[in-house]
Amino acid sequence: MKVTAKLWIGLLILTVLSPLGLVLPEHFKAGAAWGEWGLDEIQKLVGYIPRGLERLAGVWSAPIPDYAFKGWKEKGPGMLSIAYIFSAIAGIAITVFAVMLIGKMLVRRDK
């Protein structure tokens, strides 16, 4: 088997295992990454919401926020893990498509 094929299989395994990145922080009661708090967390941490932050925080509304479907937040770890894997598959597919398109365009223009 070509080594690239093995690497794709490795990526598939990582995709299936990706919910560990969701479930383990939950299990060990670890919160958001430093500097990536939501507005209510900021309010708790510093006692107010910085005005510019409040204004800019909602500037973009992502279709699958935090790798979970909208309204799934209360569905529990099982369903959220499924959404996480789906997000990984969709994200990898779009990333690979875009980067290989760029790669092909750059390579071709040279020839």
Added chain:
Amino acid sequence: MHIPDGYLGPATSGVLYAVMIPIWITASNIVKKTLKAQQVPLLGIAAAFCFVIMMFNVPIPGGTTGHAVGGTLAAILIGPWAACIAITVALVVQALLFGDGGITAIGANSFNMAFILPFVGFYLYKAVSGNSPSGSSRRAIAAGIAGYIALNSAALLTALQFGIQPGLHHAANGQALYCPYGLAVAIPTMLGEHLLFFGWVEAAVTALVVRYLQKQDASLLKPGGAR
């Protein structure tokens, strides 16, 4: 390490977009000259790897989370300029589709994770590897050291960008307008957690995959071979 919207003032996010534009153009020009058609799949694999490894949030029990980026590994595999493009694409998809990192902070996040990280990682890997043969364990160790320092370099720059905000932008009553923590909090916290925890994850991932590639096809790791 994905700076969300609202944590950086317009000055910082604007400057870092402005800094990234010539870097992205240079990366395209260099990749155009150096990338071979058969390396395009490797570009895709590197981008996919960076995307998915960043989803593995590692918890500090009772504290925060962080993750590896895989940027040094990408740079070793396809060169730092191609890695810059691959990681940038992953970051853009994360921001647009999943709200992981702000769209106003794509310049900043790309500067830290798609520029500083792969370049520090790549040149450190080359320096520590020296002339050792492509299958040598010294190369795997070099990859781990490079990954550790590169991730911490990116964390330090992220902390700097967070930390200068209260000084740059504050209201008359002293309240911060964007990130509320200054350098004295941002640097020790972000750098500390990456030095103690997440840097080791990046080091292990980088070294282990390089070791695996050495056993599978060491030509991928030849100095100047795959780029």
